Amino acid sequence: MEQVGLSRRERVREATLSEIKAIARRHLVEHGPSGVSLRAIAREMGMTAPGLYRYVSGIDALLVAITVEMFDELGAAVAAADASVPDEDTDRRIRTSLRAFRTWAVGHRSEFATMFGPRPHVDPNADTAPAIEAARRFAATFYTLFDRLLAERRFALPDSSHLTPELARELRSFAENCGFSAPHIPVEAVMVLSSCWVRLYGVVCMEVFDQMSVVMDDMEPLFESELHTVLTGLGVRYEPPESTAPTAVSAPD
Amino acid sequence: MEQVGLSRRERVREATLSEIKAIARRHLVEHGPSGVSLRAIAREMGMTAPGLYRYVSGIDALLVAITVEMFDELGAAVAAADASVPDEDTDRRIRTSLRAFRTWAVGHRSEFATMFGPRPHVDPNADTAPAIEAARRFAATFYTLFDRLLAERRFALPDSSHLTPELARELRSFAENCGFSAPHIPVEAVMVLSSCWVRLYGVVCMEVFDQMSVVMDDMEPLFESELHTVLTGLGVRYEPPESTAPTAVSAPD
DNA sequence: CGGCGTTTGCTAACGGTGTTCACTAAAGCG
DNA sequence: CGCTTTAGTGAACACCGTTAGCAAACGCCG
Helix, strand or coil: CCCCCCCHHHHHHHHHHHHHHHHHHHHHHHHCHHHCCHHHHHHHHCCCHHHHCCCCCCHHHHHHHHHHHHHHHHHHHHHHHHHCCCCCCHHHHHHHHHHHHHHHHHHCHHHHHHHHCCCCCCCCCCCCHHHHHHHHHHHHHHHHHHHHHHHCCCCCCCCHHHCCHHHHHHHHHHHHHCCCCCCCCCHHHHHHHHHHHHHHHHHHHHHHCCCCCCCCCCCHHHHHHHHHHHHHHCCCCCCCCCCCCCCCCCCCC | CCCCCCCHHHHHHHHHHHHHHHHHHHHHHHHCHHHCCHHHHHHHHCCCHHHHCCCCCCHHHHHHHHHHHHHHHHHHHHHHHHHCCCCCCHHHHHHHHHHHHHHHHHHCHHHHHHHHCCCCCCCCCCCCHHHHHHHHHHHHHHHHHHHHHHHCCCCCCCCHHHCCHHHHHHHHHHHHHCCCCCCCCCHHHHHHHHHHHHHHHHHHHHHHCCCCCCCCCCCHHHHHHHHHHHHHHCCCCCCCCCCCCCCCCCCCC
16 A cells, blocks of 8 residues: 555565564464464564564454455445445435445454354453454445435435434434534434344344344345345335345355 | 152252352353363362263253253343233233343343354264253243234235345245244244344344443443334334443343 | 664473372272 | 263363563674
């Protein structure tokens, strides 16, 4: 990327750090979250564990670091999908983006779990700020799309009858802290956004976390069904996914 | 419970096994999932780690065992809540049961995470069948309530226009394998059930897994909001929770 | 080119983990 | 009482994260 003004030393340093993160990432997908160990990484790199401490302050920090990368990667995947459709076709852009989210998730289960799954008892000294920032960046992708829908007045804002003061307060806090909504966005809209996100997050978690696996072997139809009702409620036209083999994680060639 | 015809030996055996599980459970809530270790448990019991292998085939099996207990406990909590309201007041029973689910979840985050969170790379030799069975038993609680709604024709079945063959197939599989629906339940109903469950599962996961924590500090209003729309769609009257301090986890003892 | 500080990586060590094996001591039973 | 089954131990192996001290390489600057 941008290692222009870096001294030779800094360049090789950056390179080994990248290698560390890459191997960590691979171990994550191959052996699960608990399968990421400094010693194993060092072994694979032909060095010893303490040496890694020159690059990473500990295993927790390493996990945070790769979490950042994964959020960026997910964001890039979604953005790429979004960019692959004509700019003015908002409806298709949204469908495509959301499907890209699910596709990435089911194709990267371990990653998704560490990004969106339970945070193990996090000790206060751990600096998770970068990961949170990365998550925020990722979310922004969807905010802009949603903003567009809002601007186009695609859906009617729900009447604020069942919108308790407490909920309104939380939604306002949400809108303020999450970075988007520079113009004062109505809380009702934030609520619609939350509700939609809850549903899609819910299906995807169910699928990735392998709930239901005993009882249902392909979750894509259920995702599509949720997507359908969510989009409809948002005033976005639903269309089934374009061919490309029903679900089967496109194992081409 | 039912240790009637057990020899003295079997009784004390059962007792130590219970102690093991109890300590494991406590370590789980106090130090997180990775904080459960056979050596620590043994130490606390005044014995050595290998001794535990007389009772448990390994740490994975122990985790499965306590997962079973946790599902039973969650099921009991929900059932107790359900039983605490007059039998004929279906609406309130449903509200109470679902709120009991969330309350238990937020009050037992580590447990919820191991029950409903991502399953770490599960090696095939692990026998998770008991946990799955326990989960099934738990789910049954809600099936019966839903069955009642269905019998009372509380809500209109969605038209099967956007019900693709694939979705229908999966829903049928769901209905067959999950044990309820002895009478042939319409797939449309199963779909409504799935959709509702997805939403509530979604909010609760978001809350327990601490997504949003940066952006929103009390998730109860959002849960209530989802509950509202879910119930309304189900033909069940929504009522706000009965006072009892907004969220505050009813610190047990 | 030589010197010298900085950076890198090593070894050794401590304390922790799961798990296996061989063994003793106790408990139960005929 | 004697024999069998069982509970529990100790030692060992192979891992893990992390710290401290040290030696070698690197790169800069005179």
